[in-house]
Amino acid sequence: MTSTFIATLTATFHLLSPLAAAALLLAPCTAAQAAAAPAPAPPLTGSAEAGKAAFRKCASCHQVGPSARGGFGPKLTGVIGRKAGSTTDYKYSAAMKNANIVWTEQNLARFLAAPSDFIPGNNMRFWGIGNTQQVADLLAYLRTQ
Template sequence: MRQLILGAALAALLPFAAQAQDAAAGEKAFAPCKACHAFGKNGVGPDLKGVIGRKAGTHEGYNYSAAMKNSGLTWDESTFRDYIHDPKAKVPGTKMIYAGMKDDKKVSDLIAYLETQK
C-alpha cells in the first residue's frame, strides 16, 4: 500500500519536476538579451545585475521611459514572468523593443539565471 501511495505521489509531482528552473539553460535563453543588456553596466538596456528584487525603473545611470519609472513594479519572479512574456502589455509605453518570450520553460530558466547574477 505504501508503495502505491509513494508511486502516485511521484507521478503527481513529475510535471513539476519537468518545469524546474535550470540556470545553465537560462544562460542560453539570455543570449538574445545580450544585444541590449549586460551585467555590471548599462547598454542599450539597463544593467541586469541584481535585477530580481529591484524596483523597476530605478537602476542608476539608465534613462528609463516614464512608463517604466512610474510602473510601481518590483522585479520578482511573477512580475518578471508577466513582463518578459509581453513587455508592452505589462508596461505600456516601455522603451523595450522585444516581442516577448512565450516559452514558459525558457522564462523559468531565464529567471533562474538572472537570480545567479547578484
Template sequence: MKNLTSTLLPSFFAATLLAACGGEKTPETPTPPTPAATTQAAAPAAVMTIEQRGARIFKRCQACHTLEEGGRNKVGPNLWGVYGAQAGAHEAFAYSKAMKAAGITWTEETMDAYLKKPAEYVPGTKMSFIGLKKQEDRDAVQAYMKSKTTPQ
C-alpha cells in the same frame, strides 16, 4: 592424335573459360550485417541544467543587457541585483516614463509577466523585445539571471 588434340584442346579451353566466368552465384538480396557489427552504443545525451538552458536563451538579451556587478548599461540597463529592486530605479539609465511610473518590484512573478510580453505588461516601455512565449524558457532565463545577478 593430332586431330584429337586440335579438336579437344580448344573445347577444353572454352569450357574452362566459361566455368571461370560463371563463378559462384551470389544471392539476389545480400544478407544484412549482424546488428552487433553495425550498432554502436549511443552516447548519453548531455543533460542541460535549467541555468545552462537559460544562458543559451539569454544570449538574445545580451545585445541590450549585462548581468555582472558594476556592468555597464547598454540599450537596456545592467541587471545586477534586479530581483527585489524597483523597476526604473537603476542609476545612470534613462528609463521610459512608463517604466519609472510602473511601480513594479521585480520578483519572479513580475519578471515572468514582463518577459512574457514586455509591451503588454508595461505599456510604453522602451524594451522592444517581443517576449518569451514558453513558460519553460522564461523559467530558464530567470534561473540563469538569478544565478548571475544575486549578490552572494
C-alpha cells in the same frame, strides 16, 4: 449570453429585494463550483545553465555580472527584488519609472512574456518570450546574477 437569458436574469433580479439581490451576487461559490475551477499550474523549475544560453538574445541590450552597466538596456545584475526603473545608469521611459512595481520573479515572468502588455509605453523593443520554460530558465539564470 443570449438575450433570453439576460431578460430572465433581469426579471429575476427585479422580483428580489435589493438586499436579496446583493446577497446572491456576493455569495461565495459552493464547494462543487470551487472544485470545478482549474487549479493554477505549478511554477516551472528553470535551469540556470539553459537560462545562460537563452540570455544570449538579451545580451545585445543587457549586461549582467560585477562589471555590468546600462547600455541599450539597463543592467540586469540583481534585478530580482529591485524596483522597476531604479538603476541610475539607464534612461528609463516614464512608463517604467512610474510603474511602481518590484521585479519579483512573477512580475519578471509576466514582463518577459509580453513587455508592452505588462508595462505599456516602456522602451523595450522586444515581442516577448512565448516559451514558459525558457522564461523559467532565464529567471533561474538571473537569480545567479
